[in-house]
Amino acid sequence: MAANRRPTLADVAREVGVSAKTVSRVLNEDGPASARTREQVLAAVARLGFQPNLMARNIRVGGPDTTIGLVVPDLGNPFFGAVAGSIEDRVRERGLTLLMGSSADDPDRERALTDKFLARRVSILMVVPSVGADHAHLRQHRAVGLPVVFVDRPGAGLATDCVVSSNREGARAGVTHLVGYGHRRIGFVGDLPTRLYTRRERLAGYREALRDAGLPDDRLLIASAHDQHDAGEATARLLALPDPPTALFAGNNIVALGVVAELARSGRKDVAVVAFDDVALAEALEPALTVVAQNPEEIGRTAATTALARLDGDRSRARTVTVPTRLIVRGSGEQRVSASA
Amino acid sequence: MAANRRPTLADVAREVGVSAKTVSRVLNEDGPASARTREQVLAAVARLGFQPNLMARNIRVGGPDTTIGLVVPDLGNPFFGAVAGSIEDRVRERGLTLLMGSSADDPDRERALTDKFLARRVSILMVVPSVGADHAHLRQHRAVGLPVVFVDRPGAGLATDCVVSSNREGARAGVTHLVGYGHRRIGFVGDLPTRLYTRRERLAGYREALRDAGLPDDRLLIASAHDQHDAGEATARLLALPDPPTALFAGNNIVALGVVAELARSGRKDVAVVAFDDVALAEALEPALTVVAQNPEEIGRTAATTALARLDGDRSRARTVTVPTRLIVRGSGEQRVSASA
DNA sequence: GTGAAAGCGCTAACAA
DNA sequence: TTGTTAGCGCTTTCAC
Numbered sequence: 149m150a151a152n153r154r155p156t157l158a159d160v161a162r163e164v165g166v167s168a169k170t171v172s173r174v175l176n177e178d179g180p181a182s183a184r185t186r187e188q189v190l191a192a193v194a195r196l197g198f199q200p201n202l203m204a205r206n207i208r209v210g211g212p213d214t215t216i217g218l219v220v221p222d223l224g225n226p227f228f229g230a231v232a233g234s235i236e237d238r239v240r241e242r243g244l245t246l247l248m249g250s251s252a253d254d255p256d257r258e259r260a261l262t263d264k265f266l267a268r269r270v271s272i273l274m275v276v277p278s279v280g281a282d283h284a285h286l287r288q289h290r291a292v293g294l295p296v297v298f299v300d301r302p303g304a305g306l307a308t309d310c311v312v313s314s315n316r317e318g319a320r321a322g323v324t325h326l327v328g329y330g331h332r333r334i335g336f337v338g339d340l341p342t343r344l345y346t347r348r349e350r351l352a353g354y355r356e357a358l359r360d361a362g363l364p365d366d367r368l369l370i371a372s373a374h375d376q377h378d379a380g381e382a383t384a385r386l387l388a389l390p391d392p393p394t395a396l397f398a399g400n401n402i403v404a405l406g407v408v409a410e411l412a413r414s415g416r417k418d419v420a421v422v423a424f425d426d427v428a429l430a431e432a433l434e435p436a437l438t439v440v441a442q443n444p445e446e447i448g449r450t451a452a453t454t455a456l457a458r459l460d461g462d463r464s465r466a467r468t469v470t471v472p473t474r475l476i477v478r479g480s481g482e483q484r485v486s487a488s489a
Numbered sequence: 490m491a492a493n494r495r496p497t498l499a500d501v502a503r504e505v506g507v508s509a510k511t512v513s514r515v516l517n518e519d520g521p522a523s524a525r526t527r528e529q530v531l532a533a534v535a536r537l538g539f540q541p542n543l544m545a546r547n548i549r550v551g552g553p554d555t556t557i558g559l560v561v562p563d564l565g566n567p568f569f570g571a572v573a574g575s576i577e578d579r580v581r582e583r584g585l586t587l588l589m590g591s592s593a594d595d596p597d598r599e600r601a602l603t604d605k606f607l608a609r610r611v612s613i614l615m616v617v618p619s620v621g622a623d624h625a626h627l628r629q630h631r632a633v634g635l636p637v638v639f640v641d642r643p644g645a646g647l648a649t650d651c652v653v654s655s656n657r658e659g660a661r662a663g664v665t666h667l668v669g670y671g672h673r674r675i676g677f678v679g680d681l682p683t684r685l686y687t688r689r690e691r692l693a694g695y696r697e698a699l700r701d702a703g704l705p706d707d708r709l710l711i712a713s714a715h716d717q718h719d720a721g722e723a724t725a726r727l728l729a730l731p732d733p734p735t736a737l738f739a740g741n742n743i744v745a746l747g748v749v750a751e752l753a754r755s756g757r758k759d760v761a762v763v764a765f766d767d768v769a770l771a772e773a774l775e776p777a778l779t780v781v782a783q784n785p786e787e788i789g790r791t792a793a794t795t796a797l798a799r800l801d802g803d804r805s806r807a808r809t810v811t812v813p814t815r816l817i818v819r820g821s822g823e824q825r826v827s828a829s830a
Numbered sequence: 831g832t833g834a835a836a837g838c839g840c841t842a843a844c845a846a
Numbered sequence: 847t848t849g850t851t852a853g854c855g856c857t858t859t860c861a862c
Contacts, residue, residue, distance in 0.1 A: 232564045548841095
C-alpha cells in the first residue's frame with residue numbers, strides 16, 4: 149500500500165556504489181564500462197525494477213519525443229483503424245509510439261488534441277483535418293522541423309504533405325460502372341458536412357461521370373447523411389421520389405451500410421448500388437456489393453514514409469500523394485434498368 | 490529553414506521582463522498575478538508561439554503523466570477500435586490522452602509496448618493480454634499506484650481489475666438458439682490460438698448448450714481459424730464432413746466474416762448460423778445474421794471508470810466485471826433442419 | 831574506465 | 847503581487 153516512489157537512476161547508482169553517470173552509460177551503451185561494473189549495474193536494475201524515466205531523458209536530450217501524434221475523426225471507424233494500424237507498423241521500426249485521439253470532426257477538439265501533442269513534443273504530427281479547422285498555427289512547428297502530414301483530406305492554412313485517396317477518379321469510375329448498365333437516374337448519398345473534402349471530391353467524380361455520359365445532374369438525386377441510420381432514411385426518401393433513381397452511389401463506408409441496410413429492409417433488389425470504400429461482408433450480400441475500394445494500408449504507409457523522410461532531413465517541397473482506388477466489381481452495380489422507366 | 494529552438498518559459502519571461510515563475514503562474518492559473526502582468530504574459534506567449542513543455546512539467550511535478558497506455562491486438566479490428574474510442578471518451582474529461590499500440594497477440598510485442606508505456610509513466614495501463622504473456626512484472630507498478638486493467642481477457646500472473654464479455658453465457662445462449670430450431674449437429678468455428686481466453690470460454694458455452702440439450706460433443710465439429718480466409722476454409726471443411734453440421738457457431742467477428750462469406754460463396758442457405766460479436770451489415774444478409782452481440786462501448790467505459798476510481802484512491806479488491814452480451818435474433822439461426830438427416 | 835558539476839524546462843517552497 | 851533558490855531524473859561536458 150505504501151505509495152513508494154519509483155527507483156531512479158540515482159537509486160541504482162547508490163545501490164551499486166557508482167555514479168549516476170556510470171549507470172546511464174551502461175544502460176544507453178554510451179561510453180565504456182568495465183564488464184564487472186556493467187554486470188553489477190544490470191543486476192541492480194533488475195533487482196530494483198528500475199525503468200528509466202523517458203520524459204526526464206527527453207527533457208535533457210532536448211530532441212523531440214519518440215511519439216507520433218495522430219488525430220482521426222473516429223477511432224471506431226474501421227477505415228481509420230486500418231490507417232492507424234498501418235502507420236504504427238511503419239513507424240514501429242523507428243521506435244515511435246502512437247499518441248492517438250479522435251476529434252469527432254470537431255475543429256475545437258482537433259485543436260485541443262494537436263495542442264496537447266505539440267506540448268508533448270511529438271516527433272511527427274498527423275491529422276485527418278476536420279471541416280472548419282485552420283492549421284496556420286502549425287506553421288511555426290513545421291518551421292522548427294516537425295513533420296506535419298494531413299491524412300485523407302487536405303488541411304487549411306498550411307502547405308504541407310498530404311495523403312489522400314483518388315476520390316474523384318474513384319467515384320467517377322464507380323458511377324460510370326452504373327451508367328454502363330443503362331442507369332440514367334443515379335442517386336448520390338454522401339456524408340456530411342457537405343463541405344467535407346472527400347464528400348465534395350466524390351460528388352465531383354459522380355458529376356463527371358454523369359457529364360461523360362451526357363446525363364443531367366438532378367439535384368433531387370443528391371442526398372446526405374451523418375450516420376448509418378440517416379443514410380437509410382435518405383435512401384428511402386430517394387426511392388420515394390416521383391421519378392426515383394434506379395441506382396445509388398454511396399459516398400463512404402458508413403453511408404454504404406445505411407444504403408444497403410435500407411435496400412435489404414425494403415426488399416429492393418432492383419436498385420443497383422456502388423459504394424465508395426470497401427465494407428466487411430460486401431461479397432456475402434445478395435447481390436454482392438460492388439465497391440470503389442480505398443487502400444487504407446497504403447495511405448497509412450505513405451503518410452508514415454513521407455513523415456519519416458522529413459524527419460531524416462528531406463526539405464523538398466510539400467507534396468500531395470494520391471493513393472489509387474480500385475473498382476471491385478461484385479454484382480450490385482449490374483442490376484439492369486427495368487422496363488418501368 | 491533555420492531549425493530555431495522552440496521558445497521556453499524563460500524566453501517568455503525575458504520578453505516580458507518578469508521571472509519564469511510569474512509566467513508559470515499565469516499559465517497555470519496558480520497563485521495571483523496582476524491583470525497587467527497576466528495580459529503582457531499572455532501577449533508574449535501568443536507572440537512567441539510558446540507552448541509549455543509538458544514533459545518538463547511532468548518531471549518536476551513528479552506525478553504520473555497525463556496519458557493512458559492501451560495495448561490491443563489489432564488497431565484495425567473494429568471491436569478494439571470501438572473499445573478504444575469508448576475509453577477515450579471516458580478519460581478525455583480527465584485530460585488523459587491515449588497512448589496506443591498493437592501487439593498482434595505477440596507477448597514480446599506486448600511487453601515492449603507496456604515497457605515503453607511504463608517508461609513514459611502513464612497514469613493508467615490497459616492491456617488486452619496476449620496468450621503466453623506474463624504480467625508479474627506489473628505488480629511493482631501496481632503497488633506504486635498505477636492502475637492496471639485487463640480488457641477483453643484476464644492477464645496472467647497479476648491479480649488486477651479486468652473487464653470481459655459474458656463469453657460463456659453468450660455462446661451458450663447462441664448455441665441454445667440453434668438447438669431450439671432442431672439442430673443436433675452444430676459446428677464451432679473458433680479463433681486461434683486455442684488457448685485464447687475468449688476462444689475457450691465461448692467453446693465452453695457451446696459445450697454447455699450441447700450438454701443442456703443432451704447432445705453429444707463431437708470433436709470433429711470443432712474447427713479453428715486465424716483470419717477470415719482461414720475461417721472460410723474451415724467452414725468448407727466442416728460442411729464437407731461425411732456427417733456435416735446443419736448449423737454453425739462462429740466464435741468471433743473475424744471468423745463470422747469468413748463463415749458467412751463461405752456460405753454465400755457456396756450458396757448454402759440451408760446452414761443455420763449464429764455469430765459471436767456483431768458485424769456490420771449483419772441485418773442486410775439473407776438470411777440476416779443472428780449474433781451474440783458484445784458491448785464494446787460498455788467494456789471500454791467500464792474499464793476506464795474502474796481505472797479512474799483506482800486513480801482516485803480506490804483500494805478495494807481487484808474485481809472482474811463481466812459485461813453482458815445480447816442475443817440479437819435476425820433469422821440466420823432459424824433455418825430448420827432439413828429432412829435429409 | 832569513472833565521476834563531478836552543470837543544466838534541460840519546468841514548478842515547489844520559501845522569501846520579499 | 848512577484849522573485850529566488852533548489853531540484854525533478856536524466857544526460858552533457860569535462861575532468862581525472
